[in-house]
Amino acid sequence: MDVLSDQLARARARGAVFSTLRRTAPWGLGFTGRRPLTAHILLDGTAWLTAARAEPVRLGAGDVVLATAGEPYRLVSGIGADAETITDARRRGSDHGPGPASHILCGAYVVEGSVGRSLLESLPRFARIPAPAQSPRHRNAIGLLAAEAGTHGSGQQVLLDRLLDLNLVYALRDWWQRDEDRAPGWYRALAHPGLAQVIRSVHERPELRWTLQTMADAAAMSRAGFAATFKEVVGQSPGAYLTELRMGHAEDALLRTDATLASVAAGVGYRNEFAFATAFRRTHGLPPGRWRTAHRQATAGREAGDHAS
Template sequence: MDPLSDIFSSMRVKTAKFTAVDATAPWGIASSGDPSIKFILVVRGSGMLRTQEHPDAVALRAGDVFIMFGPEPYEVYDHESSPMVDCFGVDSTRIQNRIEFGGGGATTTFVSGYFEVDSLDAQPLLSVLPKLILLKSEHNRTRSFQSVLELLAAEADAPGLGSDAVVRRLFELLFVHAVRAFADQLSTPKKGWLAAVSDKGLAAAVEAIHGDLKTAWTVEMLARKSGMSRSAFAARFKEVVGQAPLAYLTEWRIFQSARLIESGDEKVAAISRSVGYLSEAAFTKAFRKVMGIAPSEYRKRLSMDLGSRDAMIAKSSLAA
């Protein structure tokens, strides 16, 4: 199993919202940023995108899509001289799932949406992705990715019965395909597990780890999966991923165990065995090292305020 499949197999989209926007020139939208995952798909027309981290504006045209992770402010507009309207002000003109605003000139139509995922589920993804993924229409896209974009545009244009559920699932697919497309961009630097699965020499070892966390993997065993010597594999893994192979294995074991603790009442001893620890004491030590807290205490704190829980996760090495 590859890491992306591992992550998305139980990712929980908590909220999802989409809007079809018809913006007539001159128009401009400014967002101060919020922690949700946001995307804009340009359906027709054109525009410009500028973010705080990337102040040089990027041209957008029909078929382009960008996804933003985290609270970075951004602006989307038709011309740099166009007046900017705060996104909340624009949203106040919404009629059901459609917004029409601007100066009455040439029209640019785009689908704007956001969704929120559980913080623990999202952490391994957000730790390896940039704040902005821009996927231009001229980049080669799989037929399935293009189908998802077309379905989102169609649903926004004419929402039907069960539309919220449909959009939530389409957002999940959009997320998967966007990460796939980003991983396939050879010119874009990668880090962490995303760099490993993009590296032909390491992909087999990484997939072996994710396919069976119970196995008592050694560096030698993983090196054989990659067809390398032990020393060459260890050096390559550290260079590409940024951590040693067994440290990577430990973090994913603890990540999966935290998911299991959240999802039910299974005993800690059983969870520790399911992720490859024969000793509960060894598991507790590893869990504390990664998460900063013992597994039993982690379970107790699950009922605490969500913000405090998210802060605890953010301090763990999963967020490194």
């Protein structure tokens, strides 16, 4: 199993608001900073990333920035340039006049649940992956995204969304390779052969009756050695990791399906609905039924706001 793909799919990483804009200098785009995760790709030209309490960062062609939620920030052609809001910029569309131009692609993501929080916590406010630090495949993906962004055809929006998802996978992987200490524990564990086997196995079949012994056997390690190594690398005990994983799968099932609580409980490894409800309430502060209702209502409200903006 590709654990990164599994985590991103369950975190609901997808293009919620997408824009590709050409701007001739002087130009500026202003962002509220309220969205959980936004990707910016400078397809060509140059720009500056500025925020009130951060040093300006110069961006070159091909650079990628992942911005997490925080204070407002700007992408500008030069420090001090006026900026229009991204909402107004999307309404106005691209500039087509002569002069020094930059081509900026922005995609805001929906990132929900415990898995989404884990991904966001692994990133600083602004994670810049400069073009020279990107893997060859990442650069190729950006090139394909740039080529598609400059054309018009049927199904283009869906294709651009999928390519934006691909950029997120590569950007996270490139960033975590540069800053391994900030990478999620499960990602660090994938570099350890024994732990990697366990991580992949429990992600693929979280409903199995996993014990410390069965996980140690899967890693081909002693119980004591496995428990100590797992906690050192991942940052939590095997049992705590398994519970967190199961709760993440449960969140996913509760939000995206109409499965009964008994079915959800069985699907994530609990022998009955009562045991599942007890564990879920201990983690989330609400019983699963009430949590499902509250979060579905909140999600519907956010998505309505996205479509209206």
